[in-house]
Amino acid sequence: MPEMVFVALIVGLKQTYCKNTMVKIKKNIAISDSGFVFDPGSGDSYSLNPSGLEIVQMIKLGKDFSAILEAVTEKYEVDSGSFERYYYDFIATLAQLHLTEPDGKD
Amino acid sequence: MEKIKLTIALSGLNNIDSPGPGIPVVRGLRDSKEIDARIIGLVYDNLEPGPYMHDLVDKSYKVPYPSDGVEPFLERIRYIHQVEKIDVLIPNFDSELFTFMKSEKILREMGIRTFLPTLQQFEERHKSNLPEYGKKYGVNVPYSAPITSVEDFRNMQDKFEFPVVVKGKFYDAYIAYDMDQVALYFNKIAAKWGLPIVIQEFVRGTEVNVIALGDGKGNTIGAVPMRKTYITDKGKAWGGITLEDPTMMDLTYKIISQTKWRGGMELELIRTTKNELYMIEINPRLPAWVYLAVAAGQNLPEALVKLAMDIPVTPFTKYDIGKMFIRYSFDLIVELNEFEKLSTKGEL
Structure with a gap:
């Protein structure tokens, strides 16, 4: 099984999301199949690695943490504790880059 | 045709x-x-x-x-x-x-x-008149004051906090962190562009710009917002990207409609971390990055010529978002x- 790797993990970033929060990617954010992310509001762009792209696509489909956890642990060799940590670090990074709706708002 | x-x-x-x-x-x-x-x-x-x-x-x-x-x-x-x-x-x-x-x-x-803009439109948007302009049209502007000597600034220093921006009446702007730097930039700019020099409150944030064309009757013929993605040591855009930003567009429409701006213009804005927009300058002509607007679907030079010739012009309603330019030397x-x-x- 491939190893789980996430994009741009920021060590020590404070956890800002609680487990029950439904994360929503802002509607105007463009994400291509290659993992290229474009924020038309700021003009900034980012690159996601394949694992990051998979997670973002699942978030865009409206999946919550438990659904994503299930899908990922089934496909990849990662324990749920580690994934949870990686996941919320990743979500915090997305929030810091203003790519998610604040407080899960639509 | x-x-x-x-x-x-x-x-x-x-x-x-x-x-x-x-x-x-x-x-x-x-x-x-x-x-x-x-x-x-x-x-x-x-x-x-x-x-x-x-x-x-x-x-x-x-x-x-x-x-x-x-x-x-x-x-x-x-x-x-x-x-x-x-x-x-x-x-x-x-x-x-x-x-x-x-x-x-x-x-x-x-x-x-x-x-071209009218003389009144041209004069009231001068850097030295910006605070009055902001008040009159309800736009956030940084505090600024014109000075004709470094001594002038010493006398009003309590109204500012360092750093401040030292600006020429037409071109050039430098960030000064102390009185020595104010004096240095004052002399540098005054020697090149003359007086007055404008001292402006430094607003921290991202610089964003809008190119626009007004028909002189209050209508915006076209407008495209952009963020500089690569800035030279002279503060000029060496790269930029068009943005989707309704707030910047609303501000542009508001300014053009209230002032009945005639001709091309460039709004220089700072977006703070709190997402507030501050207008730092209005340039009364099309800027050097105008071809980005053309490439994004708004041929503003063509529209300007048509307006000059009294040929009817339909306002542009859209532009490509995420269109980039990269300047190069040759x-x-x-x-x-x-x-x-x-x-x-x-x-x-």
Whole structure:
């Protein structure tokens, strides 16, 4: 099984999301199949690695943490504790880059 | 559709590291499906690249600097007009706008059309008048004050906190972190652009810009917001990207509608981390990155010429978001005889 790797993990970033929060990617954010992310509001762009792209696509489909956890642990060799940590670090990074709706708002 | 043949004279052909808008304006006109333009370059310096770019500029004439006075300038335009029969003239430098606005009626009588802001519009948006402008039109602006000596600033220092921005009346801006730097930049800018110098509160954030064109009746003909993605040491955009930003667009519509702005403009804005927009400057002409707007679907140079010619223009309603430009330098090879012609005869 491939190893789980996430994009741009920021060590020590404070956890800002609680487990029950439904994360929503802002509607105007463009994400291509290659993992290229474009924020038309700021003009900034980012690159996601394949694992990051998979997670973002699942978030865009409206999946919550438990659904994503299930899908990922089934496909990849990662324990749920580690994934949870990686996941919320990743979500915090997305929030810091203003790519998610604040407080899960639509 | 048959294109309208027009002779268009313009300045700002210094396509250098701090470029004038002339060449990008010409590129827009060359892209036009409605206008077949003969381009006449108005040149201040023999080493401006524009006159040697023969695929873009058909003929160039040296003109005296506006600081030499209105009469010598008009006399030269009269001569050029006699030879070329200019239909529309587009000045692209802030420093020459006053001369052209003052001469608008005379030019019109000669048969030359322009599409410029009114003197009142031009004057009230001056950097030194920005606080009043902000108050009058309900726009956030940083506090600023004009000074004519460093001593002036010492006397009003309690109104500012360092760093401050030291700005020239037409061009140049530096961030000063202490009194010594204020004095240094004051002298540097004053020697180049004269007085007053404007001291402006430093607003921290991201610089964003809007290019726009007003029809003089309060309507916005076109507007495209952009963020500089690569900035040179002179603060000029070496790269940029068009944005989707309804707040910036609303602000532009508001300013154009309230001021009934006539002609091209560039709004320089700072977006703070709290997402507030501060207007730091209004440039009263199309900026050097105008070709990005053309590429994004709004040919503003073409629209400006049509407005000058009283040809009806339908306002643009959309543009491509995420369109980028990357500026590049290019060594233009020039034959000595061409340089000789422009230097000695003042024509090329």
